Amino acid sequence: MTLSTERLWLAAAVGACALLSACESKVSADPAASAPPPAKVEEDADASHFKVDHPEQFPLATAEARKATPELNVTGAVNPDVSRNVPVPSLATGRVVEIDARLGDEVKKGQLLFKVRSTDVSGAYSDYRKAVANEQLSRITLDRAKLLFEHGAVPKSSVDAAQTAEDNAKVDLDTSIERLKLLGSDPDHPTGIIEVHAPVSGVITDQQIANQSGVTALSAPNPFTISDLSHVWIICDVYENDLAQVHTGEYADIHLAAYPNRTLKARVGFIAPILDPSIRTAKVRLELENPGLMRIGMFVTATFHGLSSETRAVIPSTAILHLHDREWVYTPTDASHFRRVEVKSGKMLDGGMQEIVSGIAPGTKVVANALVLQATVEQ
Numbered sequence: 001m002t003l004s005t006e007r008l009w010l011a012a013a014v015g016a017c018a019l020l021s022a023c024e025s026k027v028s029a030d031p032a033a034s035a036p037p038p039a040k041v042e043e044d045a046d047a048s049h050f051k052v053d054h055p056e057q058f059p060l061a062t063a064e065a066r067k068a069t070p071e072l073n074v075t076g077a078v079n080p081d082v083s084r085n086v087p088v089p090s091l092a093t094g095r096v097v098e099i100d101a102r103l104g105d106e107v108k109k110g111q112l113l114f115k116v117r118s119t120d121v122s123g124a125y126s127d128y129r130k131a132v133a134n135e136q137l138s139r140i141t142l143d144r145a146k147l148l149f150e151h152g153a154v155p156k157s158s159v160d161a162a163q164t165a166e167d168n169a170k171v172d173l174d175t176s177i178e179r180l181k182l183l184g185s186d187p188d189h190p191t192g193i194i195e196v197h198a199p200v201s202g203v204i205t206d207q208q209i210a211n212q213s214g215v216t217a218l219s220a221p222n223p224f225t226i227s228d229l230s231h232v233w234i235i236c237d238v239y240e241n242d243l244a245q246v247h248t249g250e251y252a253d254i255h256l257a258a259y260p261n262r263t264l265k266a267r268v269g270f271i272a273p274i275l276d277p278s279i280r281t282a283k284v285r286l287e288l289e290n291p292g293l294m295r296i297g298m299f300v301t302a303t304f305h306g307l308s309s310e311t312r313a314v315i316p317s318t319a320i321l322h323l324h325d326r327e328w329v330y331t332p333t334d335a336s337h338f339r340r341v342e343v344k345s346g347k348m349l350d351g352g353m354q355e356i357v358s359g360i361a362p363g364t365k366v367v368a369n370a371l372v373l374q375a376t377v378e379q
Contacts, residue, residue, distance in 0.1 A: 048340045050377055055336050058367050063313035065362035068346070068355060070306030072245045076236030076286070078298040080205055084228035090215040091184050092194045094118030101224070103207040107198045113224055116194045116215060121183055125190040128176035131169070138162070138169035202226040205296060232294050234266055234286040236302050240275060246284055246304050253303040254286070259293055266302065312346065313356040313364065320345055320354060321370035329360060330367035330374075338367065 052058070098115040101107055145162035148154040180187050184194045206225035209215060215223055234254065238246055248271060254264040266286035275282050286302060320343065321328040327345050330338045343359025360366065367373050 049333070050338050050340075050373075052336055052338060052373075052376075055332070055338075058330075058338075058369070058373050060332065060365045061316050061319055061368040063315045063356065063360055063362050063364045063366060064353075065311050066314045066349075066355065067309050068312045069309050070245065070357075071346070072238075072242050072304040072306075074236045074238050074242075074284075074302050074304070076234045076284075076300050076302055078294050078296055078300060079233045079235050080227040080229060080296055081231050081233050081287070084202075084231060085205070086200045086202070086226045086228075087222040088113060088196065088199065088224040088226060089218045089222045090116055090194075091182065091196060091217060092116055092118035092120040093217045094120065094194070094215065096209050096211060096213050096215060096223075097193065099209065099211060101198075101204055103204055105204050107201065107204060107226065109198055109201045111198045113196050113198055114209065116196065117192055118183070118194055118217075119192070120217065121180070121185050121190065121192050121194060124176065124179045124183055124185070125187075128173075128180055128187055128190075131173040131176040135166070135169035135173045138166040142166045196223070198226060200226055200228065202228045227296075229290055229294075229296070232288065232290045232296075233269075234288070234300055234302060236284045236286065237276075237279070237281040238271075238284050240280045240282070243271070243282060245306060246271060250304070252286055253305070254288065255301045255303070256293065257299045257301070262293065264288060264291070268304075311362060313360050313362045314349065314353050315356060315360075315366055316368055317348065317352050317354040318369045318371070319366045321374055323374070327359075328370065329356075330370050331360070332365055332367075338373065 094116040095118075096114055097117045100112045100114060107113070142159075142162040142165070145154060145159045149156060149159045177187050180190070184196065185191060203226065204224055205227040207223070208221040209223040246268060248268050250268050251265050252268065254266045256262060256264075266288035268284060269287040270285040272283040272285075284302075315329065319329050321330070321340075327343050328340050329343055331341055333339050341359055344357040346355030346357045348354050
């Protein structure tokens with residue numbers, strides 16, 4: 001190969017390499033040229049302030065004004081009305097031999113609840129039979145004394161003594177009869193088994209006995225408790241800081257977890273004068289008529305309404321950042337700086353908007369999508 005030929009081949013190779021390098025440079029440069037510049041975030045000395053190089057990537061929204069009535073939402077549970085609870089004690093000490101009703105049953109007045117075998121009845125019946133015999137003897141003695149007095153055989157004092165004995169015997173007899181009746185036993189048909197019947201109609205909300213268990217007469221714990229559930233109580237816990245919004249005699253909206261689309265009205269009947277020292281709450285009692293839906297222990301949400309309306313800010317729900325069980329928004333402080341502000345949100349509104357109870361005022365500008373800015377801050 002001649003020298004001129006080698007030079008031609010070398011020039012061709014150099015030209016090909018240059019062309020290939022230019023093509024690769026052009027292909028690799030296109031994506032970078034079309035991509036927007038990355039947003040660089042610098043944290044200020046204040047941890048809630050941030051500097052952003054390209055703030056135009058985070059569009060802003062202006063908080064609107066809306067008239068609203070202050071609301072307080074608290075949780076509670078359905079309880080029986082204590083004034084409508086009727087304890088059912090055992091009338092005699094003994095052993096339960098039969099139970100005819102159970103916890104949760106709806107019973108009618110006079111319905112048989114349980115039976116107790118007791119020695120109290122046998123003792124009371126023994127006293128009753130003695131009282132009957134003594135009264136009969138006293139009456140015979142009185143009749144004899146009257147007859148003898150009429151014939152002058154005995155003085156008037158003997159008749160008076162016999163009359164006193166007869167009166168005392170009648171008192172003893174009446175007392176023994178009354179004792180048998182209190183024990184639920186018929187003096188004419190005595191038995192060692194006592195039947196206990198429901199004193200009122202209602203639902204059995206407490207049961208403390210089982211078959212063959214022992215009971216004590218007229219003492220706690222009562223075998224049964226019957227509650228009239230036509231009216232119920234709702235017991236709520238209200239934090240100390242919110243007590244100013246709750247007043248006796250006012251009404252609250254009640255929403256049942258089991259029936260979320262049903263709203264009931266309940267009256268504030270009592271606010272406890274003592275706070276729970278551990279969680280700083282007071283017990284609030286709401287009273288209402290049971291429409292037949294409410295069961296003991298049901299979970300409810302009570303909403304208390306303020307007496308006057310106030311102006312609140314309304315922003316897109318996406319502008320609220322939920323972080324560490326708290327709520328925040330980002331507001332611009334100048335062209336490239338943002339500040340994170342804690343807020344307290346309220347009701348969700350139509351169109352993806354949400355009320356702000358506190359933290360910002362109407363007219364405040366906020367980042368429309370706080371999550372995007374937060375993700376950039378965390379990178």
